[in-house]
Amino acid sequence: MLSRSTRCIAATRVFSRWQPHHRSNRALLAVRHCTQTLQDFKKTLTFPAASCTFEALAQDGNALTDQQVVLHGYLGTRRDASKSLTFAELHDMHLRSTVQLVSTPTTGEEGSDKPHQLLRSLENHTPVAVSGTVKARKAPKSSGSKDGARLLVTGVEIKIEQVTPLNVFPQDIIMGDATVFPPEQRHLQIRNDSSIRHALAFRSKAAYTIRDELCKHHDFADIETPLLFKSTPEGAREFLVPTRAPRMAYALPQSPQQYKQILMSSGIPRYMQVAKCFRDEDLRADRQPEFTQIDLEMAFATGEDVMKVIEAVTKRLWNDLLNVKLPESFDRMTYEEAMSKYGSDKPDLRxxxxxxxxxxxxxxxxxxxxxxxxxxxxxxxxxxxxxxxxxxxxxxxxxxxxxxxxxxxxxxxxxxxxxxxxxxxxxxxxxxxxxxxxxxxxxxxxxxxxxxxxxxxxxxxxxxxxxxxxxxxxxxxxxxxxxxxxxxAPSGFAFTWITDFPLFSASSDRASEPGQGGSAGISATHHPFTAPKTPEDVDLLVSDPLAVKADHYDLVVNGVELGGGSRRIHSAAMQEYVMREVLKMSDERMKDFAHLIEVLRAGCPPHAGLALGFDRLVAVMLGKDSVRDVIAFPKSGKGEDMLVKSPTRMTKEQLETYHLQVKS
CATH class of the missing domain: 3.30.1360.30 (GAD-like domain)
Structure with missing residues (x-):
């Protein structure tokens, strides 16, 4: 179906070609409709700027009495007391605060374009700019009161003098407190559900707090790393991005792991990033094909140094955003102890x-x-x-x-x-x-x-x-x-570090399992860049690789793995030994890591890092069961965005451009 603007252009062209005696009523109506559309849009280009906030009305409403103000927001419930008196709610742009509007006809008011009649003709949820005078009203002593997540301005009201609709809210969209919108209407889900908007605002505050703590108090640099990477066997299936060069493709990064290790060899001592990551794997409540992690790496550091920084960040988050004081240091248990006592490497200790x-x-x-x-x-x-x-x-x-x-x-x-x-x-x-x-x-x-x-x-x-x-x-x-x-129901937050994971695990029997790049029958439990924990573990690489403990650590709270990290192998010779002699990677596979070996060869200092799953972290803080509840535009269980209808089927022309063929 053509859009309204396309229909307008088509109608105007048709109308301009016709002679007067060929003009039909239908064409005339179409042109008039297009003209009205243009006129209506022009009115929204010059709407007045807001001069006052809803918070100011709640806090200093009496001081603003009889002053003229301009407010922006969405119309709410309207009540017509009589032909000459109308009350309406105005919600602020954040949909967090509400003030009452009062409208009466102006002297000599005639026609629907006048403020009183215009207000009565507008649908709820219409975005508007309202000009009016602040008037005191009989209300409780406090000018603001909490109604759920919404602030009600009760001490004053606005006597309307002008209302400018900035768009039209269609009558076919029914929006109410009990309305449940499908994923195809995610924009209406967000607009109609204060809990989603609160989660997104909370997420924003959490990201700011993390950056502030790391960059301001721990001397980290926030550095972006590329999203167009290369295919490497890190443990999960990748998303490939074909190019116009035959047989050439990028891969979206499963994590910035290799780039942040490269930064450690580049003279960047402390790196952090709120990073987008991509993994083509089976989806669960706590996973998405694209997700966000708080990624960091520290040069001249051990795992102990990283854990101290992460504890500081976590305590700051819980204190500032939840007003919860966490222990000075978190408990620790080994992987063996966690599996023995709780049968899980991410136990819920509550x-x-x-x-x-x-x-x-x-x-x-x-x-x-x-x-x-x-x-x-x-x-x-x-x-x-x-x-x-x-x-x-x-x-x-x-x-x-x-x-x-x-x-x-x-x-x-x-x-x-x-x-x-x-x-x-x-x-x-x-x-x-x-x-x-x-x-x-x-x-x-x-x-x-x-x-x-x-x-x-x-x-x-x-x-x-x-x-x-x-x-x-x-x-x-x-x-x-x-x-x-x-x-x-269990309450509180039970944090613990899980340490001493096995460095290697027996490989899956499934040939299609990703990340199994060697022929030794074992694979890196997390990724092949993790260092053995002790000198004794280094010796075991020769005699019993499956007995080697990794210098790896996971942060767990309430049965959820918030993140994990490790000390890395910083020696090129040692990294090559693990890949060639322990994992038995082929020469062809080793070529995928040639850049990393070369970087480590350039005198890379010891380094360690960690990545926190940001989506999961926010979900845990807010008590949500699924990360979908804290993501603005989450993918479905099939990895689809139901609003924009992605992914899309490639056209024949696109396939040809990227030298691709579809197998039947």
Missing amino acids: YGSEIRRIEYMLPADLIKKIGPLDFPIVEVMKLTISDDPNKTRKYINAFMDSPEAQPFIQNPEGQPGIFIFDSRKPLQGLQPFGFEAAEQLEEILALHDGDVVIIQARKDTPFSGGSTPLGNLRLAMNKAAVQQGYLP
């Missing part, structure tokens, strides 16, 4: 339910019944739901019947064993454990009536990945208990 190994105390016949594994590790945890075993049993039945329980029931290593401690039953409901094991469990878990005892078997192998089956079950059961009202 929940109890620590995990313990108990296979040593269990009867052999019970271990065989738990699952198909030979000589497994058996772990146990306690969950306190109620002191009434019957209520606990009701909760367990509801959870096990829910979709959330299906992955645990279908676990090929065996489903969990769930028992309810009940003093009215033989061995308190723990009969399958036998007398001795039941007694030991009661003591080490400090069991009381209604407590849930959950056991789970897993393979007796070193920890890998981000969680264990019992760790996932721990989180799922606690969340279900909160949702069903058995447990209070």
Whole structure:
């Protein structure tokens, strides 16, 4: 369909070619409509500048009484008391404050272009410039009061003298407090939902605070790095950007990792950036194909130096934006400890339910019944739901019947064993454990009536990945208990650093898995630029690479990984050794990193850094479940922008320009 401006041009051209006797009523109407469109737009080019803010009216309204002011904003609810008296709300441009407008006909007012009649003809949500006189009104003593997130100016009102509509709000758009707009109308979602606008304003303040803390108080330089990069195996699938040169393409960066290491060798001692990053991977509630991270790197620094800076930034954010004082220093635990105690490398420490190994105390016949594994590790945890075993049993039945329980029931290593401690039953409901094991469990878990005892078997192998089956079950059961009202929702912020990750992990069996650039059967757990932690770990590179600990650290809060970083390999020879001798990268793959090796060769100092997931950080601070709630224009679960309809199908001409062909 042609736009209105295109139709106007077409109609004008047609009209100019026709002789007078060929003019139709339709063409005349079209030209008149176009003329009116132009006239209406010209009126909006010279609207008066605002002379007063809504905050000033709220704070100093009495001092402004009987003064003329000009306000900009959106019309709100209108109430016509009579033909000669109209009240209307005017919302400020931020949609945060509201003042009452009062309109009566001016002497000799006739026609719809006069202020009173014009106001009565305008739709709610119309953007306007209003000129009028400040008048005192009978109201509570305070001139401003909070109504949710909106400031109500109650001490004064504006007697309208002139109103200038700056656009038309169409009647076919119905906007109200209860209106739910689809993603295709994201602009109306934002305009109609104060929580989204608040999240975006909060996000802006957070970015400013981070920059101020790093650049002003820690001597960082805010430096932009290129978005058109090259394809390198860093661990995730990339977005490629084809060029007009045959077979040549850029790649959008998964992170500014290599550029910031290059800066360390360039005499830039401290770098930071609010960086856009891109990863073509499966989407979850906490992931987007394009996302923002707070990226930083420090020369002549260790991981300890980076963690101190990040703690300072985090404490400043929580103090300034949430008025929450965080501990002087954050807790720490190793990857091994986190996986052992909580079954997760990003544990939510607000929940109890620590995990313990108990296979040593269990009867052999019970271990065989738990699952198909030979000589497994058996772990146990306690969950306190109620002191009434019957209520606990009701909760367990509801959870096990829910979709959330299906992955645990279908676990090929065996489903969990769930028992309810009940003093009215033989061995308190723990009969399958036998007398001795039941007694030991009661003591080490400090069991009381209604407590849930959950056991789970897993393979007796070193920890890998981000969680264990019992760790996932721990989180799922606690969340279900909160949702069903058995447990209070956890509150506060439990920060911890997770350290001592394995430097390498066994490679995936899937040939299509990205980031597996070598033939050694192992890959870098995070990226191949991470340094071993200790001299002993350096020695293990030769004899047992999978036992090497990385000088890597993740910042975790409430079960969310806010970010991670590491000390980097700053020696060209060492970096080449890891890639060639440990990961067994081919000569062809090594060419992708030739620039980095050359940079490190130029006397690069020791350096370390970290990247905070900015979207996740803001979501955690605001208590949002999804990063989509804190992003202005998020992608859908399929990676689509439903408003602008991206991505788009490439045309034949575009494919030819970039020397591309579509395979059938």
